[in-house]
Amino acid sequence: MAYGGDEVNAIVLDMGTYSTRIGYAGEDLPKVNMPATYGSVLDPDTGLFKHYVGDEGVNIYRPKMRLSNPMREGMIYEWNAVEDVLNYAFHSQLRCNTADHPILFTEPPWNNKWNREHLAEILFEKYQIPATFVVNNAVCSAFSAGKGTALVVDVGQDISSVTPVVDGYALTKSIQRQPIGMSLLTNTAYMTLTTPTLERVDAIELHSHQLISSKKPMGYNAKPIYTLRQDRLLNADQSWRNQMSRRVVEDWIEVCSGALETTFTVEEADKKGTKFYEFPTGYQAIFKGSERLHPAEIFFNSSALNRIRSYGPPPIAENHPSQGRMIPLQEALPLQNLIAHALDLQDIDVRSSLMQNVVLVGGGSMLPGFQERLLFEVSNLTRNKNYKFHIPTVPWERRFSSFLGGSILASLGTFHQLWVSREEWNEFGPDILAQRCK
Amino acid sequence: MTSADVREIVSSLVPPGSTPVPRKAVAPSATRKPEGISRELYNLIGNAAPTLVAQVSRPKFKARPDLGRARVKWEFREFDNPARKDHLKLHHWQRATDTGNYRFARYNIDSAPISYIDEEYEAVYGTIPAEIDISLLASTSKEDTPWTKEDTDYLFRLVREYDQRFIVIIDRWAPPSGIDRPIEELKSRYYGVARSILERRLPEDDPNKAQTLAGFNFDKQQERKRRDYVVALFNREPEAIEEEEALYIEVKRLEQNERRFTKDREDLLRMLAGVESGLGTLKVGDEDTKKKKKNGETSADSPATPGGGSTKKSKAEAKYVPADDPTNCIVRYDPATVSVGSKSGVPSIFMRSSRIPVPKPSVATHVTQLLAELQISPNTLVMPTKVNVEKLESLLNTAGILIEMKRSVDRLDQEIRVLKARHKGENVEEVEMEHGEDKGKAVASRKRSMSIISNAANKRQRV
Numbered sequence: 001m002a003y004g005g006d007e008v009n010a011i012v013l014d015m016g017t018y019s020t021r022i023g024y025a026g027e028d029l030p031k032v033n034m035p036a037t038y039g040s041v042l043d044p045d046t047g048l049f050k051h052y053v054g055d056e057g058v059n060i061y062r063p064k065m066r067l068s069n070p071m072r073e074g075m076i077y078e079w080n081a082v083e084d085v086l087n088y089a090f091h092s093q094l095r096c097n098t099a100d101h102p103i104l105f106t107e108p109p110w111n112n113k114w115n116r117e118h119l120a121e122i123l124f125e126k127y128q129i130p131a132t133f134v135v136n137n138a139v140c141s142a143f144s145a146g147k148g149t150a151l152v153v154d155v156g157q158d159i160s161s162v163t164p165v166v167d168g169y170a171l172t173k174s175i176q177r178q179p180i181g182m183s184l185l186t187n188t189a190y191m192t193l194t195t196p197t198l199e200r201v202d203a204i205e206l207h208s209h210q211l212i213s214s215k216k217p218m219g220y221n222a223k224p225i226y227t228l229r230q231d232r233l234l235n236a237d238q239s240w241r242n243q244m245s246r247r248v249v250e251d252w253i254e255v256c257s258g259a260l261e262t263t264f265t266v267e268e269a270d271k272k273g274t275k276f277y278e279f280p281t282g283y284q285a286i287f288k289g290s291e292r293l294h295p296a297e298i299f300f301n302s303s304a305l306n307r308i309r310s311y312g313p314p315p316i317a318e319n320h321p322s323q324g325r326m327i328p329l330q331e332a333l334p335l336q337n338l339i340a341h342a343l344d345l346q347d348i349d350v351r352s353s354l355m356q357n358v359v360l361v362g363g364g365s366m367l368p369g370f371q372e373r374l375l376f377e378v379s380n381l382t383r384n385k386n387y388k389f390h391i392p393t394v395p396w397e398r399r400f401s402s403f404l405g406g407s408i409l410a411s412l413g414t415f416h417q418l419w420v421s422r423e424e425w426n427e428f429g430p431d432i433l434a435q436r437c438k
Numbered sequence: 439m440t441s442a443d444v445r446e447i448v449s450s451l452v453p454p455g456s457t458p459v460p461r462k463a464v465a466p467s468a469t470r471k472p473e474g475i476s477r478e479l480y481n482l483i484g485n486a487a488p489t490l491v492a493q494v495s496r497p498k499f500k501a502r503p504d505l506g507r508a509r510v511k512w513e514f515r516e517f518d519n520p521a522r523k524d525h526l527k528l529h530h531w532q533r534a535t536d537t538g539n540y541r542f543a544r545y546n547i548d549s550a551p552i553s554y555i556d557e558e559y560e561a562v563y564g565t566i567p568a569e570i571d572i573s574l575l576a577s578t579s580k581e582d583t584p585w586t587k588e589d590t591d592y593l594f595r596l597v598r599e600y601d602q603r604f605i606v607i608i609d610r611w612a613p614p615s616g617i618d619r620p621i622e623e624l625k626s627r628y629y630g631v632a633r634s635i636l637e638r639r640l641p642e643d644d645p646n647k648a649q650t651l652a653g654f655n656f657d658k659q660q661e662r663k664r665r666d667y668v669v670a671l672f673n674r675e676p677e678a679i680e681e682e683e684a685l686y687i688e689v690k691r692l693e694q695n696e697r698r699f700t701k702d703r704e705d706l707l708r709m710l711a712g713v714e715s716g717l718g719t720l721k722v723g724d725e726d727t728k729k730k731k732k733n734g735e736t737s738a739d740s741p742a743t744p745g746g747g748s749t750k751k752s753k754a755e756a757k758y759v760p761a762d763d764p765t766n767c768i769v770r771y772d773p774a775t776v777s778v779g780s781k782s783g784v785p786s787i788f789m790r791s792s793r794i795p796v797p798k799p800s801v802a803t804h805v806t807q808l809l810a811e812l813q814i815s816p817n818t819l820v821m822p823t824k825v826n827v828e829k830l831e832s833l834l835n836t837a838g839i840l841i842e843m844k845r846s847v848d849r850l851d852q853e854i855r856v857l858k859a860r861h862k863g864e865n866v867e868e869v870e871m872e873h874g875e876d877k878g879k880a881v882a883s884r885k886r887s888m889s890i891i892s893n894a895a896n897k898r899q900r901v
């Protein structure tokens with residue numbers, strides 16, 4: 001029981017736009033990390049939709065399975081499949097009886113009251129949990145880096161956000177967020193890969209492996225020879241095919257992409273060397289530094305940003321709009337400007353502590369060179385040498401930072417007095433959540 | 439839960455005496471050498487050939503250390519959290535022998551902010567109409583509009599809710615009247631109201647009244663000036679900072695030169711004339727700042743800004759003191775104690791444990807001894823909260839006084855003894871006379887020790 005910990009078998013639920021992370025408090029990794037998207041297939045007999053969740057639900061080919069993402073801006077937007085997701089996590093993966101486990105869930109700082117209360121209601125009513133609590137995921141990320149006061153920079157799937165956290169409270173008025181996230185990077189990389197170049201005269205075909213029945217081993221840069229599964233091609237839903245192609249691009253990004261540590265020039269980027277990648281079709285290519293590292297310029301470079309503005313904004317939540325303002329894509333700023341702007345809005349008495357405790361998290365921070373580049377750009381922009389970045393060195397601590405922070409919080413002995421119990425929920429109604437979880 | 443705890447739990451689940459018994463190795467039965475092969479050859483190729491297996495099959499393990507710990511039984515138990523007002527029962531693993539209160543209950547402390555009841559408020563501010571005059575709103579600038587009671591109530595609620603974190607309060611600020619105000623306005627209102635309420639509430643003869651009230655002094659203008667100054671400091675260009683640093687080093691160098699010059703002259707005069715020069719040492723910056731600091735600490739009208747955490751006086755000597763700093767209430771922490779962020783001129787976060795007072799060096803050993811007798815170790819203060827550190831500090835002070843007192847008592851005793859010894863054999867009148875003198879001395883020294891006490895008391899008040 002060192003470090004003030006006291007395990008009460010709490011479960012931490014962290015839902016993001018890209019993946020949902022669920023696990024036990026006190027552990028540093030989620031037990032379940034499943035895609036946020038779910039598949040639905042119309043059952044012709046009953047006329048009802050059957051939902052498929054989890055990796056094996058989504059990534060497996062099923063005739064006419066439509067994929068959709070119930071999350072927008074990190075908030076639950078579509079509630080049809082939420083219970084399927086929770087059932088899958090609690091019953092098939094964790095195999096636990098939820099009546100024994102208090103559940104702490106995270107929410108983005110701009111979540112609305114209705115959403116939060118609705119999820120709590122589902123947990124209490126459908127899963128009979130004894131108690132719940134909701135925390136801001138930026139606060140969790142700060143905790144995961146061991147900080148109570150931090151400027152949390154989260155480059156997530158749909159959104160990059162900068163959230164000041166002071167003594168464990170997110171300062172909601174000065175949060176900056178804009179729809180420049182990893183999904184936009186995926187779009188950009190998609191364009192890069194499907195645009196022919198001098199060396200690659202053909203666009204790369206991004207069929208996913210589920211659609212390929214056979215392929216031949218080929219040399220570098222040779223035109224691939226493969227056959228597609230025609231039956232699947234005919235019956236697969238377009239949304240599923242798109243999503244699977246995006247998975248191919250995401251994998252390419254993970255293997256090949258990254259950011260250049262300094263201002264981008266073709267010569268400088270080419271010095272970073274080439275990388276080899278084999279696509280599911282059997283096509284093997286070598287990518288030059290300038291090609292690999294250019295997509296990530298959308299985060300730092302306004303001219304690269306200008307190019308992608310034409311892609312149009314990602315979908316936003318409409319039925320229960322988020323709180324606060326999202327900077328529209330047309331006005332989006334490079335990340336360093338976003339950080340500097342957020343800092344400018346801070347009270348002078350906390351500004352320097354925030355500057356010295358910048359915590360970088362989210363899928364974007366996984367890109368090699370991303371942190372170095374951000375630090376470079378920030379100190380170039382502001383000429384202030386006092387910025388200090390605290391970037392967890394263990395990669396999954398960055399990806400699962402909000403889970404980890406929640407996990408730390410829910411296993412603290414001093415925390416257990418804060419749970420909103422079933423009794424309180426019944427007595428005071430949903431308003432208790434806002435009062436307790438400040 | 440540490441891994442040791444887990445091991446304990448697991449080991450308590452395994453019944454004792456069920457440690458696996460190592461299987462005995464079966465000795466290979468010796469076979470006879472077939473005819474027609476020489477014994478040497480047979481030894482090399484036959485069944486009896488020495489095998490590698492024989493050499494590695496019996497690893498020697500180190501004996502397990504006997505930690506002398508008894509098997510501890512752990513139980514999965516329901517527990518009660520006294521901080522909760524409902525009946526939520528959570529479960530955790532606990533040593534079977536651990537009973538009694540929930541161990542984290544003692545961390546549930548309130549920061550005890552001021553609150554008031556309606557009568558108190560009305561007694562101070564009269565019954566102010568709940569609605570603000572709209573014409574007033576239009577005529578004055580928004581932040582100057584008078585406070586309503588609703589807004590004040592709301593402010594006090596937030597202060598309680600967020601434990602006086604004004605940075606968070608200003609972020610959550612959405613008062614009934616809808617008027618946005620700057621942070622110093624909120625602080626000023628909170629401290630102002632709290633002060634007048636306390637002034638009425640505390641009895642006139644409360645010895646600590648003035649001191650308590652002084653804790654709620656808040657000068658809005660001063661705070662605004664301080665903030666402007668900090669902003670200006672923050673916005674310095676890197677070149678300006680460099681230049682400032684260069685100048686500072688230059689000043690230090692000049693001062694040093696001057697000091698050396700004075701010393702040389704002093705030495706020279708003493709050598710030549712054999713007298714003190716009488717010119718006195720040139721005043722140099724160091725003493726000046728010290729004096730200034732002392733004045734600042736004692737004068738009652740020094741701008742106190744409670745709540746502005748960065749304005750707390752630090753004991754650490756501020757090394758780098760630009761002239762405007764004192765007037766702007768800026769205190770620079772000694773970089774040795776607080777390394778982070780001191781460069782930017784804005785004091786950064788610090789561990790309260792780094793501010794634990796240390797006894798004065800002159801009495802340090804005795805004080806440590808004393809504390810050891812009391813079984814208090816200042817280095818292992820479990821929770822260096824404000825209250826605890828204050829208590830420790832006053833304990834150290836009192837211990838210091840006690841020891842100084844003891845010393846002077848010892849000295850007096852010694853003097854008395856010496857005098858008494860001298861008196862023996864002398865005539866009675868003389869003895870009486872001397873005795874009178876002695877008394878006088880004793881009185882004088884008692885006065886001295888009294889003044890030590892009051893000094894110490896003063897110091898304590900200041901801290």
Ligand SMILES: Nc1ncnc2c1ncn2[C@@H]1O[C@H](COP(=O)(O)OP(=O)(O)OP(=O)(O)O)[C@@H](O)[C@H]1O
Pocket residue numbers: 015016017018019020073074075155156157158159181182183250253254361362363364366367399
């Ligand atoms: N090692 C990696 N290299 C490159 N990209 C990665 C890596 N790991 C994850 N990603 C990308 O990060 C993105 C997911 O980011 P993250 O997990 O922060 O999103 P999220 O929290 O689910 O979404 P949000 O915070 O926007 O609601 C995905 O696009 C994924 O492809």
Ligand SMILES: [Mg+2]
Pocket residue numbers: 016017154156157362402
């Ligand atoms: Mg996220």
